[in-house]
Amino acid sequence: MYGQTLDLSRNNIFFIKSSDFRHLSFLKCLNLSGNTIGQTLNGSEFQPLVELKYLDFSNNRLDLLYSTAFEELRNLEVLDISSNSHYFQSEGITHMLNFTKNLKLLKKLMMNNNDIATSTSRTMESESLRILEFRGNHLDVLWRDGDNRYLQFFKNLLNLEELDISENSLTYLPSEVFDGMPPNLKTLSLVKNGLKSFNWERLQYLKNLETLDLSYNELKTVPDRLYNCSRSLKKLILKYNQIRQLTKYFLQDAFQLRYLDLSSNKIQIIQKTSFPENVLNNLEMLLLHHNRFLCTCDAVWFVWWVNHTEVTIPYLATDVTCLGPGAHRGQSVVSLDLYTCELDLTNLILFSLSLSVALSLMVITTANHLYFWDVWYSYHFCKAKIRGYRRLTSLDSCYDAFVVYDTKDPAVTEWVLDELVANLEDPREKHFNLCLEERDWLPGQPVLENLSQSIQLSKKTVFVMTNKYAKTENFKIAFYLSHQRLMDEKVDVIILIFLEKPLQKSKFLQLRKRLCKSSVLEWPTNPQAQPYFWQCLKNALATDNHGTYSQVFKETV
DSSP states (O other): OOSOEEEOOSSOOOOOOGGGGTTOTTOOEEEOTTSOOOOBOOSOTTTTOTTOOEEEOOSSOOBOOOTTTTTTOTTOOEEEOOSOOTTTTSTTOOOOGGGGGGOTTOOEEEOTTOOOOOOSSSSOOBSSOOEEEOOSSOHHHHTOTTOOTTTTTTTTBTTOOEEEOOSSOOSSOOTHHHHTSOTTOOEEEOTTSOOSOOOGGGGGGOTTOOEEEOOSSOOOOOOSOHHHHOSSOOEEEOOSSOOOOOOTTTTTTOTTOOEEEOOSSOOOOOOTTTSOHHHHTTOSEEEOOSOOEEOSGGGHHHHHHHHHOOSBOTTTTTTSBEEESGGGTTOBGGGOOOGGGGSOHHHHHHHHHHHHHHHHHHHHHHHHHHHHHHHHHHHHHHHHHHHOOOOOOOSOOSEEEEEEOOTTOHHHHHHIIIIIHHHHSOTTSSOOOEEOHHHHSOTTSOHHHHHHHHHHTEEEEEEEEOTTGGGSHHHHHHHHHHHHHHHHHOOOOEEEEESSOOOTTOHHHHHHHHHOGGGEEEOOSSGGGHHHHHHHHHHHHHSOGGGGSOTTTSOOO
16 A cells, blocks of 8 residues: 555564664654564664555554654554553553654544553643554543543544544443533444443534444433534444433434444334434434334324335334234334234223233232342342452551561561561560561461461561572562552552572562662661661651652653
8 A cells, every 4th residue: 555565463572672674764664563572662773764654563562662663653653552452451550642742743542441540641642643553452441430630531632523432331431521522523422331321512522523333232221312413424333232212303404414323222213303304314324223212192293204214224024013002013113014003002002001000010019929028139149249349448557567577587587587677676665566477376276277377467568588598488478468459459568678688680660769769678788778778668668658659760650
């Protein structure tokens, strides 16, 4: 499509540099997908590719630490960085999503399936971008209730026409989001988000919107009057929702609408007022298949209309069928003969009402006798499932800290008992209450149970580290249980004390030092520095780790 292409996909490439592309300035398309490139791009890696228009960087491990990423690609028009979730799933990592401001010719950007839930930059910026695919991320976190920082995340994409934010777990959209949409937006896709409601009135802020896709959600209603919500909308897709009925004046005055998809819902009746003929005559496509139409006398107008309209209705003869009643079940609406409507309606209504009441009483009585306790149990079981497990919180902990150390190392044990305990549990000053394995654990109780209780009943967990102990299973189990409190309770309880020089290649240790430096301590070799060490340890035990997080790397959502 663009010209000369180089395909380097699926080659186990770990690192790229500008010299790799020397003498390839003629390239128009480059495919680097399916590799394991995990470096931080700073705007120099693709310098020789001055003519590149299409870059596929999907299925890698891109780290967007710098806003200068890809800026050397001055002629780039299409960029695919989908499925680069590795660093976006890590906490405390900087993500500069405003790198687009440097790509002056970029027209299409694909950022799908990246699990993006945080961004250092509050907005994306571009004057050239026309299409943005942002599927499979976590706008539900960025736009969570009470957090207004990212409500205008897309607003500075001044010429964006198509925005796909499907599969972002958005059960609802904050009303301010519509005001923060790009001013020239024409197509908005919200597929597979689990939307339970939609603020139709806020569509007035999207004055150029022509296509709205809300398929595969959990919507149960349509707007009272579509024309009052949007006067520019030409295509509305509502398939695979839970819509049971259309509002009385749903399409009144919506003369601009050309395409309407209501398939795979639970619609039973379509009234004449919901579908004015002067509006329907302007439609080019109407999809109604896989609904639950009730072919009663209320459907007379609808049956007549589908037999006389010139609007294209796919699957009309095969899949636009009746759910009931009786003999009409499974019959095509287009071939329906509603002969029962010639009967006396009063008698029919009275008979149906009497029969319904009698059957209902029988069913309710029988069900109450046979299944009352089953229903009661199911209700409370489901209620507990929905609300989830909640830990009972206590304002008091038994210990200020649980000390984890290598009990098999005599030197470490001696240091803990003679130095650590002596300084922290000194009765002459405000002391700390420590939990020690050899002193405070219950004899005869399983090790794992003792370990779990000690961590849960302590405000902090102090790890006395040696390089040998860091490789043991006992340390890994204790560290996992402590880290689990951060996952479950959002409480950071870990403090690391190194008696030996720590391993410098540990990525976790490097990240820990940058995120919460006060929780990583080293035992000084100079005796004069030991009082300062003890004061730092006491400060760490007395303060909340979250309060000492670095402002640069503090999580933003």
